[in-house]
Amino acid sequence: MCALVGAAGALLQPLATKALVDRMASGGTITGILIGLTVLVVMGTAVEAFGAYVLERTAESVVLAARRTVVGRLLRLRIAEFERIPPGDLMSRVTSDTTLLRAVSTQAVVSAATGAVAFVAAIVMMAFLDAVLLGVTLGVVVLVGGAVALVMPRIARATERSQRAVGEISVALERAFGAFRTVKASGAEGRETARVEAAARRAWRHGVKSAKWEAAAGSADELAVQLAFLAVLAVGGARVASGEIPVSTLIAFLLYLFYLMEPVSRLVDAASSYQEGSAAISRIAAVERLATEPVIGRQDTPPRQEAAVPGPASVRFEDVSFRYRPGLPYVHHQVSFDVPGTGTTAFVGPSGAGKSTVFALIERFHEVTGGRVLVDGKDVQDWSLAELRSAIGYVEQDAPVLAGTLRENLVFAAPGATDDDIRDALARTKLDALVERLPHGLDTPVGHRGSKLSGGERQRVAIARALLRRPRLLLLDEATSQLDAVNELALRDVLTEVARETTVLVVAHRLSTVTGADRIVVMDAGRVHAIGTHEELVDEDPLYAQLAATQLLTPAR
Numbered sequence: 001m002c003a004l005v006g007a008a009g010a011l012l013q014p015l016a017t018k019a020l021v022d023r024m025a026s027g028g029t030i031t032g033i034l035i036g037l038t039v040l041v042v043m044g045t046a047v048e049a050f051g052a053y054v055l056e057r058t059a060e061s062v063v064l065a066a067r068r069t070v071v072g073r074l075l076r077l078r079i080a081e082f083e084r085i086p087p088g089d090l091m092s093r094v095t096s097d098t099t100l101l102r103a104v105s106t107q108a109v110v111s112a113a114t115g116a117v118a119f120v121a122a123i124v125m126m127a128f129l130d131a132v133l134l135g136v137t138l139g140v141v142v143l144v145g146g147a148v149a150l151v152m153p154r155i156a157r158a159t160e161r162s163q164r165a166v167g168e169i170s171v172a173l174e175r176a177f178g179a180f181r182t183v184k185a186s187g188a189e190g191r192e193t194a195r196v197e198a199a200a201r202r203a204w205r206h207g208v209k210s211a212k213w214e215a216a217a218g219s220a221d222e223l224a225v226q227l228a229f230l231a232v233l234a235v236g237g238a239r240v241a242s243g244e245i246p247v248s249t250l251i252a253f254l255l256y257l258f259y260l261m262e263p264v265s266r267l268v269d270a271a272s273s274y275q276e277g278s279a280a281i282s283r284i285a286a287v288e289r290l291a292t293e294p295v296i297g298r299q300d301t302p303p304r305q306e307a308a309v310p311g312p313a314s315v316r317f318e319d320v321s322f323r324y325r326p327g328l329p330y331v332h333h334q335v336s337f338d339v340p341g342t343g344t345t346a347f348v349g350p351s352g353a354g355k356s357t358v359f360a361l362i363e364r365f366h367e368v369t370g371g372r373v374l375v376d377g378k379d380v381q382d383w384s385l386a387e388l389r390s391a392i393g394y395v396e397q398d399a400p401v402l403a404g405t406l407r408e409n410l411v412f413a414a415p416g417a418t419d420d421d422i423r424d425a426l427a428r429t430k431l432d433a434l435v436e437r438l439p440h441g442l443d444t445p446v447g448h449r450g451s452k453l454s455g456g457e458r459q460r461v462a463i464a465r466a467l468l469r470r471p472r473l474l475l476l477d478e479a480t481s482q483l484d485a486v487n488e489l490a491l492r493d494v495l496t497e498v499a500r501e502t503t504v505l506v507v508a509h510r511l512s513t514v515t516g517a518d519r520i521v522v523m524d525a526g527r528v529h530a531i532g533t534h535e536e537l538v539d540e541d542p543l544y545a546q547l548a549a550t551q552l553l554t555p556a557r
């Protein structure tokens, strides 16, 4: 609206100028018209400035809204989708692509609207002044406009490629930062830098291409008006000379012609930024199409376990077959086992046997391809994800610790945990001595992915975090593999105690952690090979006996 008011003010200026010239020609006084003209200019500028501010503010709000929508979806993506697209690319869609929306969402829309209105208004005024000169003007504008229309799709294509390359920069950086020590230890800094640079160069190349087309389109509008000016000057001059129109009409017409320059350039700008924005929109819309998990409430405050909640959960696999994606080989073939509530069940077997996948299916990170997974006798598909996951404490294989303080990491899965709860979990996982050593105790930052902690400390933080959740089912995937013998023994005692009130499932390569388990599920190549206690399996199952013998377990019993 402000832009329209401003444009209307500017539209009146040529008429006032015509009145001024006519008045001067007839020897009248011009003070009144001059004051009116000045007020028109000042008011028009002020209203347009205010409009520009409102517009930028709205543009920022559109970017914010887009970012919130995309982020809201990204953190709810299904794991299979998340594994398909590099995180760096997803990040660039939140940061870089949404920025492009700023121009298209408001500036372009408003420019197109005000440009079109002002264009039509000027044309009407010109028609009112002289139809022949209008015909000359429109002829030139249509000619140049056709050429601009050919250029437009090239801007979209170049922008899309440039944005894709920006995503590749994030992907390359994320790859190097994710294994920073390995990059250094491998002397790969130069090669990794070259990868990032190559992506940056691609972004530059396509950015320059887009700029080239935009410059061509942008100068076309000036060219159109300048050409029209020359044509109007020639035709109009002849008409003035032949007395068909007065000179004041030609002056007013030429002023309208220059007035036309702004709406035309607005229309071209709007079309260019629409092309840029549409490239960003297609990348953002692709995120909208990725499969997400059902909403499970606010992710940062999962429902806490209350005292009234039933005790340990049972787990049952019924003929489960599973593959990670269609076309990939099956990872589970008719896997069946039964785990009653309480007690410790260990999963052992060669690497790649499908042990961690058992946990992924219980957590419903992936859906089974065939068969059923039951928790508490109920198919996990029938559980609400919120309830299912709030019943489970999970320590994944590489025991991730998040950037932030130690306290934030501990209460991550149980935001309502009290200081007493935290103290108790620290004592059980033998972390209390570490906390005393840290400069700011629990509030000490642990670094990116917990890089300021040792591997064993990270594992104990992850276990303490899982215990604080007071789970009905505790899943520990290689959770004690990096602990020294003393700490491992201590944690084994803690887990035995926990297993009296919780169902504990552990995956372990170090069989010393599983000899005391109530039952052991031996897996091999995606099948359950045998189930029993350590004593039974050593006698009855050759695969387990071999695993036990190679790890010197048999004599150690």
Ligand SMILES: Nc1ncnc2c1ncn2[C@@H]1O[C@H](COP(=O)(O)OP(=O)(O)OP(=O)(O)O)[C@@H](O)[C@H]1O
Residues within 6 Å of the ligand: 083, 324, 331, 349, 350, 351, 352, 353, 354, 355, 356, 357, 358, 507
């Ligand atoms: N996200 C995934 N996408 C595709 N394949 C996967 C994925 N995760 C695991 N696999 C494959 O599934 C098989 C079983 O993996 P899983 O992690 O369950 O084995 P595991 O018994 O826990 O092995 P390890 O003892 O080495 O941890 C492996 O062949 C692995 O390559």
